[in-house]
Amino acid sequence: MSQFYLKYRSHHQQDFGIPEMLNQLGIKSENMGLCTGTQWFETQGTILTSSSPIDGHPIAKIHQASSSDYIHMVDKALQAFHDWRRTPAPKRGDIVRKIGNALREEKENLAKLISLEMGKIYQESLGEVQEMIDICDFAVGLSRQLYGYTMQSERPGHRLLDQYHPLGVVGIISAFNFPMAVWAWNTMIALVCGDVCVWKPSSKVPLCAIAVHHAIEKVLKDNKVTEGVVNLIVAPSSEIGDLMAEDKRISLISITGSTQVGKKVSQKVGARLGRTIAELGGNxxxxxxxxxxxxxxxxxxxxxxxxxxxxxxxxxxxxxxxxxxxxxxxxxxxxxxxxxxxxxxxxxxxxxxxxxxxxxxxxxxxxxxxxxxxxxxxxxxxxxxxxxxxxxxxxxxxxxxxxxxxxxxxxxxxxxxxxxxxxxxxxxxxxxxxxxxxxxxxxxxxxxxxxxxxxxxxxxxxxxxxxxxxxxxxxxxxxIGGAFGGEKETGGGRESGSDAWKAYMRQQTNTINWSKDLPLAQGIQFEL
Structure with a gap:
């Protein structure tokens, strides 16, 4: 038990079960800030101390990741993508179902940690964890509904259709105010779509992210999910934020935060013609x-x-x-x-x-x-x-x-x-x-x-x-059933329900000629 909580117990008549909660969630006095889903790594970055807004006291320390740690992690994610995208979508959905069950088992503990590290009241924190569980349920159903369309071709003996394929590595940059739910809104949809995820949480609430990964680690191991499908990196935004935005290996960046931060990230991603889902300020x-x-x-x-x-x-x-x-x-x-x-x-x-x-x-x-x-x-x-x-x-x-x-x-x-x-x-x-x-x-x-x-x-x-x-x-x-997002300086992105899943996939149009003739486009006659 950390020195802070020994002090906490001696100064407060009621500790709200916080020491037991931290122990059950695997939060130690010092924690690693890099996880590839099934493995935790010794990191090379600076030490970050997370303190509670309740009373200013430190909760625990985190060994942050460095830029070299980040490169290693994305390499793992890319390797994992080649395997994960071959897994049938309903089977991916079954993994998400089990993740949802794991989160159910730790609902009260995770909620208590949100209140401790972020400061929202316990009832709201319970609601946030429930949103994670709900989006898992939504994504399980979605895994059997990744529909495309069949269209009538103008050419005889042809079939025209479109379909959706996994996109790649999805980077998730989340804000402090919803330290768990925003990750789930993105990750669960991305997983059933066949993508792999890299999560960089706010440096104000890193323990919430670490606890979530501890909670789902057994599911990933028991189901032999390839290392690198679900990744976590705790690191300074000044060091890793730009790396993620400029990294061509990351197909999509989902950024939640202020309009100022969103503009900066979107510009860097746009410079390489990457994709963004921007969930920014509201008024x-x-x-x-x-x-x-x-x-x-x-x-x-x-x-x-x-x-x-x-x-x-x-x-x-x-x-x-x-x-x-x-x-x-x-x-x-x-x-x-x-x-x-x-x-x-x-x-x-x-x-x-x-x-x-x-x-x-x-x-x-x-x-x-x-x-x-x-x-x-x-x-x-x-x-x-x-x-x-x-x-x-x-x-x-x-x-x-x-x-x-x-x-x-x-x-x-x-x-x-x-x-x-x-x-x-x-x-x-x-x-x-x-x-x-x-x-x-x-x-x-x-x-x-x-x-x-x-x-x-x-x-x-x-x-x-x-x-x-x-x-x-x-x-x-x-x-969670409706698409979440806004317009103008809010960024235009959409997460969670409705057809927001399409942002996590690449659309492909297919033309199939099942006839014995080859009519060319626009009626062009071309003979050899």
Whole structure:
């Protein structure tokens, strides 16, 4: 047991079973940062210490990988791809089914680790692990549904069809806020498609990635899955991020993160004409019309704004309210936020609704965002406080904040990854749609209305310009069955359900001549 947890037990009356959880997940005081699915390797990089946002104490150390370690790992992945793509898709799906079962067995432990290392409350963490399990179930069914199409040929005695083949090595660069689920959304789909995966997790939550690989390692070994099909590399983004983006051996990079990081990676991948799935920033708004059921709307708004302490890409950032109910909505939100104020604390405490921000940098961003908003003429309606008492020492706890603002202000146009909600009013529905769309990002959106015409307009081609548009439900909480992603500076990528699987495969068109003649294209006559 690490020195930190000996100290933890001596200073805290309740340890929430954390030492036992770490032991069951195979997390030691020092851990290796390179795994090829069935093998862990001694790495040559620097030491990274992962600390908990709950109280700032270190959890464990990770021996990070170096650039030479990365090259070795991708070599293994390429070798494994040649074998894995020959495995029939339903058999690949059966491996994914068993991975899902392994994750089920460790659901509570994995969730507890997410809360410890990332800071989201335990109930949300359980939901994240369940998303991994759900996408495994989805991918198992998908493994028997990788459909192509047969088309009518213009040439007699010919058949025309298209089909999908495995793409190659898929690189997955994930963010801290969903330290496990984003990996699963990509990996499980890629695996049934016949691809192999290389995962580089955020350096803020490396233990979550290591624990997931420990959880699935036995499945891979027992089923004799070739080494290199499922790979993990913990390494500094400054060293390995560019290597992955520029590596021609990696057919597809799936990047989740800020728009700034996504642009950098996409440019490097694009320079070699590689493929990307970019899931980047969101500046998500909810329109609350004069016919809205506020008993539905207020809980959705509050959860969307304060869930995961405002650190979801689908968090609610803007609230566009009809002026006839503007004051009423403000009063209801203030009452709700007053209740939230009393339930900020340790994310493993079942009474907690809002846990800590991820780190000091996020806390400074929270303060800078509010200060900038005030400088640009906004009014603080609630919040604006870093909490320093009544919670664990050295934690990153803040009070969710409500700000009255104007949509055109630079601070509102920018996505701040903190629990700050901007309120603004409208009079005409067309004005609300215009305000809603008038930001650089286009991920998730929502409308609360009992007017069918307004609702249908919102999800039509002249309504929300986001990849996700919801009616009478909030902006966060997307289901794995639908394709997840957004437009504009959100990146245009799609992960998870629907037909997002096609991004992980290469499409091939086939023409088959089963006749005894050879008609040439465009009716050309060519005789020898």
């Amino acid at each position: 998500n708004a909810i329109i609350v019309t004069q016919t809205a059921d506020l008993q539905l709307a207020i809980p959705a708004i509050v959860f969307g704004a304060v869930g995961t302490t405002g650190q979801r890409c689908t968090s609610t950032r803007r609230l566009i309210i009809h002026d006839s109910i503007y004051s009423e909505v403000i009063d209801m939100l203030k009452k709700a936020y007053q209740q939230i104020k009393l339930k900020i604390g340790h994310p493993l405490d079942p009474k907690t609704i809002v846990g800590p921000l991820i780190d000091d940098e996020a806390t400074e961003l929270y303060k800078d965002t509010i200060r900038t908003a005030q400088e640009q003429g906004c009014s603080i309606l609630f919040g604006n406080k870093v909490i320093t008492s009544g919670i664990p020492d050295k934690g990153h706890y803040v009070l969710p904040t409500i700000i009255e603002a104007q949509n055109h202000l630079p601070i509102v146009q920018h996505e701040s990854f903190v629990p700050v909600l901007y309120l603004m009013k409208y009079q005409q529905f067309e004005e609300a749609i215009s305000m809603h769309n008038d930001v650089p990002q286009g991920l998730s959106s929502s409308i609360f209305s009992r007017d069918m015409q307004e609702c249908e307009t919102f999800i039509s081609g002249i309504g929300s310009d986001c990849g996700i548009a919801n009616v009478n439900i909030g902006t966060s909480g997307a289901e």
